[in-house]
Amino acid sequence: MTASVLLLAGCGDAGELRSAGPTSTAMGPARLWPTLPPASAAADDYGSGKTEVVNGITAKGDDIHRVNPVDVVRAQEAAASASPSPSPSPDKVVGLDDCGTKDSAKCPVLKAYYRDLTGDGKDELVLGIRLPKRQLAVRCYKFEGHKLTQVMGTSDAVVSVEIAGRDVILRAVADLPGYEYRTAWSWDPHQHAMLPTRDEILRTGPPANPTTTPTPKPEPASPTTAPSKTPTTTPSAAAR
Template identity: 35%
Template sequence: MNAARTRQAVPVVRGLRSHRAAVRAMALAIAVAGTAALLGGCAGAGAPESAGPAAAVTGPARLWPEHTPAPPPSPYRDGDSTPLPLRSLPKLADIRKVSAPSVVQAQRETDRRRGLLPYFDTDDEEKIRTCVTKPTARSCLVRAPEYHDLTGDGRDELIVGVDGGPSHLLTIWVYMLKDGVMNRILNIAQRTQAVEVADGKLIVREPTETPGYEVRTVYAWDAKSQVMTEESTEYDWRSPASAAPRGR
């Protein structure tokens, strides 16, 4: 902007009674002229331009509102709905005094007497029987026992994991001691990516067919039914680094 245009932008001030007032008026005039110059420069190249009026936002439109929605399904319960005692095992004062393979063998025999279908195929059954006498054998499908308080009573429960061979299913049974008798309070079989315990709850993470996603299921103690039930199921995103296989 040249000097001539600057002079024209400064308004003429008349009728001022003091030199100080004149200086103030001149400073104000210069500031106004500077602001006008800045605003005028905004119209140059690269200045932001309006994209036009924004599209109107509308709520979802329900399709076929005249049709009645389907009724809700029956409540889903995974595993045992009541605690199942293993009376074939001797009474115990300490849940750690019985081996995990012995518990699995007793559970299989108890289920067979109840007429339940076997959880494992013939080859896996033989490997499980071997675990009772050779718990450290490489062919043993029964994992090392885990002990955590899952009922909130201050005492540990026994968590047993049994691998399912080619099916890659992990059978998880949780037991508590009640009057010295082992009682199964959770019975699930899932294709797991990881199994965790947090805040007295059992968390099972399962892989999905969608890369980067997993299913996270939380099982919690239900004091009313005296078993562990499914509390929540989430479909979670996991970054490539955290989605790497972890210890189960």
């Protein structure tokens, strides 16, 4: 009986609650300008929600692993050249003739990656395409209704591309020194496209060109060396 009481007392001391300190008072959202009329048109976007069928590209059993990534980009470039567009696209791919030759290192189509981004158990094709002016286009493709469809397309001064779970995360150069843009693209089953669900600007380090320069502190004198004293002798004292 005594041993049981001692065990219960020991368990209570180890798991007792401790205060985390004072917490800030919860404040509800305050709506600003409640009489502001709704917008009449949507803001300009950068390709989110737009899909494109790639004509002429098929694969047995809709297996996207059988698709040649360079053929996909060539088919899209051919379709873009044939369309009556008033101005050339800023995402025009240059150097496709170098793909599959001895100068294949200059091919703008990078290594293809495959990952199930929609959760349907089938892989999607993720392509990176080098563009002029050090831009990178990132595109995702999947088969829908036996047609190869581009379900994501964006381009930027990309620093890196990652896949976390089912999200494609792009890091891009920001206008502010020491910051970067980070955008997570996720599959939206209603739109049947990858949408930029999280878009943020993050601090990555100190500014490249700081505006102020710290003033250097004077170095303290060494305690082992004492300043030499100059004798204050006059000519008469020296003669004596």
